[in-house]
Amino acid sequence: MDTIKECRCCSEIEEMGAVMGEEGVHCITQHPGFQSVCQDIYVLRTCYRWYHQQFGRNIVDENNRYRYTAYRMLATFVWGWLGKDLRVTLPACAVRRIGETFPSATGQYTGYLEPEN
Numbered sequence: 001m002d003t004i005k006e007c008r009c010c011s012e013i014e015e016m017g018a019v020m021g022e023e024g025v026h027c028i029t030q031h032p033g034f035q036s037v038c039q040d041i042y043v044l045r046t047c048y049r050w051y052h053q054q055f056g057r058n059i060v061d062e063n064n065r066y067r068y069t070a071y072r073m074l075a076t077f078v079w080g081w082l083g084k085d086l087r088v089t090l091p092a093c094a095v096r097r098i099g100e101t102f103p104s105a106t107g108q109y110t111g112y113l114e115p116e117n
Contacts (some may be wrong), residue, residue: 063102
């Protein structure tokens with residue numbers, strides 16, 4: 001995590017706390033839905049195909065595509081559909097777990113980016 005904005009605990013995010021409370025867990029990565037929504041490659045493939053069809057974004061590298069889609073799916077899981085340019089900062093624990101599951105071949109990761117105007 002390169003910035004203070006990216007170094008957030010899931011328990012500091014109100015919407016995450018509500019989702020975690022549904023299952024009585026203390027970390028979003030312990031939520032039963034996290035594995036299904038953010039780490040299941042079949043779910044991620046399906047979601048990426050829909051996203052690619054809607055927005056035309058093509059990510060060639062498989063792990064980069066899975067990470068990108070997992071981040072989007074976590075946001076949707078917690079906040080619902082945000083739209084194209086509305087972004088939220090994801091908690092460091094979830095970003096780390098997704099990165100461990102789908103590591104970058106180069107070791108380079110893109111952090112949180114503000115939408116382009």
